[in-house]
Amino acid sequence: MTTSDKLDVTRYSRQILLPQFGKKSQQQLLSKKILIIGAGGLGCPAALYLAGAGVGSLGIVDNDTVEISNLHRQIAHKESLEGKPKAESLREAIRSLNSSVQVQVILQRLTQYNVLEVIADYDIVLDCTDNVLTRYVINDACAVSRKPLVSGAAIGWDGQITVYCASNDCPCYRCIFPEPPPPHCVGSCDANGVLGPIPGIIGCLQALESIKLAACIEQAQVLIGRLLVWDGLTSKCRVFQLRTRNPNCVACGVESRKDFCDYDYASFIGCSPSVCVIPSEKRLSPREAKERIAQSNGDSSEYFCLDVRPSVQYELCHIEGFHNIPLDQLASRVTEIQQQVNQGKRILVICRRGNASQQAVALLSSWNIHPVYDIFGGIEEWRKQCDPSLPYY
Numbered sequence: 187m188t189t190s191d192k193l194d195v196t197r198y199s200r201q202i203l204l205p206q207f208g209k210k211s212q213q214q215l216l217s218k219k220i221l222i223i224g225a226g227g228l229g230c231p232a233a234l235y236l237a238g239a240g241v242g243s244l245g246i247v248d249n250d251t252v253e254i255s256n257l258h259r260q261i262a263h264k265e266s267l268e269g270k271p272k273a274e275s276l277r278e279a280i281r282s283l284n285s286s287v288q289v290q291v292i293l294q295r296l297t298q299y300n301v302l303e304v305i306a307d308y309d310i311v312l313d314c315t316d317n318v319l320t321r322y323v324i325n326d327a328c329a330v331s332r333k334p335l336v337s338g339a340a341i342g343w344d345g346q347i348t349v350y351c352a353s354n355d356c357p358c359y360r361c362i363f364p365e366p367p368p369p370h371c372v373g374s375c376d377a378n379g380v381l382g383p384i385p386g387i388i389g390c391l392q393a394l395e396s397i398k399l400a401a402c403i404e405q406a407q408v409l410i411g412r413l414l415v416w417d418g419l420t421s422k423c424r425v426f427q428l429r430t431r432n433p434n435c436v437a438c439g440v441e442s443r444k445d446f447c448d449y450d451y452a453s454f455i456g457c458s459p460s461v462c463v464i465p466s467e468k469r470l471s472p473r474e475a476k477e478r479i480a481q482s483n484g485d486s487s488e489y490f491c492l493d494v495r496p497s498v499q500y501e502l503c504h505i506e507g508f509h510n511i512p513l514d515q516l517a518s519r520v521t522e523i524q525q526q527v528n529q530g531k532r533i534l535v536i537c538r539r540g541n542a543s544q545q546a547v548a549l550l551s552s553w554n555i556h557p558v559y560d561i562f563g564g565i566e567e568w569r570k571q572c573d574p575s576l577p578y579y
């Protein structure tokens with residue numbers, strides 16, 4: 187039997203027919219191991235296209251479970267698998283598409299402590315996650331291990347992708363952003379929303395760049411050192427040249443540190459708004475808050491209830507009697523709140539999860555608006571303690 191007989195020529199015929207691809211590239215793909223970190227909006231399309239293309243082995247890392255709010259974009263998962271691990275759900279989808287692909291499932295959260303071991307066995311790594319800390323963890327490990335990293339991101343209407351390749355003379359993520367930004371500058375899909383096809387497009391591009399790398403296609407130009415930005419609202423796509431590599435970068439520079447696990451991630455977490463900044467006497471549980479509101483009933487209520495979430499979230503669902511002044515409008519609309527205080531009202535503040543409401547209480551207190559109370563845990567905790575009919579989003 188010749189090598190070409192071992193190939194499932196029929197299955198892969200449409201890509202083998204490409205003159206730049208051919209049997210040689212198909213064999214390269216079959217011999218490669220690719221790791222996909224994150225089985226969400228980016229990871230689902232990336233994994234399915236890589237499986238369809240015939241990558242020999244795929245690893246999937248994810249510690250989360252399937253939720254109904256994932257399904258508009260995380261297209262490998264199914265309603266019937268709600269609550270099941272995403273990595274296992276994605277493995278099932280891969281198996282039903284191409285049973286010849288080997289799949290390893292890693293149901294762990296990737297951290298600075300396990301990352302080197304997890305990526306060690308793979309030729310290419312895809313960052314399909316959604317948070318800045320993990321982005322640094324993956325970047326640093328790939329830079330130190332000299333592994334190509336196909337990095338994608340999607341939020342709202344926008345997506346972007348680049349390829350970091352420490353063995354080439356291109357920058358890594360840490361060359362461009364040496365330190366994590368403050369947490370309040372970082373958006374997330376669950377706070378800001380995302381349209382399904384945006385991660386779909388970027389996940390497909392991640393699969394494409396990975397195939398070009400894995401199949402060693404000579405004529406292909408990979409997005410190494412270049413950033414592709416897709417604006418879904420205007421359908422504009424731009425490619426930027428990234429700045430050159432920082433020779434002193436702690437991750438990929440000449441003196442790159444193998445002990446990068448010691449980086450001070452705590453300083454990032456330490457300034458997280460989820461850390462309580464409000465004294466306990468200014469905080470009420472949803473149950474306590476509800477009881478207090480009920481005791482001082484109707485228009486003559488001694489409480490003015492404030493919901494500081496963005497308007498789009500307030501429209502999605504809100505608690506009866508709560509008025510919406512989004513956190514970013516608090517300063518310009520503070521007189522509305524002052525008027526309520528002048529009428530003898532106490533201010534109760536709620537948000538989605540209890541972070542923005544703490545910031546609002548701190549701001550109002552600094553403007554001498556008293557008394558003001560934070561409802562801890564936000565709408566999510568209110569749903570658990572007081573009203574299960576509030577939708578989860």
Ligand SMILES: Nc1ncnc2c1ncn2[C@@H]1O[C@H](COP(=O)(O)OP(=O)(O)OP(=O)(O)O)[C@@H](O)[C@H]1O
Pocket residue numbers: 223224225226227228247248249250255256260272294295296297314315316317320374375376
């Ligand atoms: N450190 C990590 N280790 C393993 N998986 C991770 C890590 N960080 C993020 N992920 C996974 O990456 C995926 C990213 O998916 P996506 O951006 O579509 O958002 P989501 O977290 O599933 O959904 P939503 O933001 O709507 O709650 C998630 O499944 C998440 O569990």
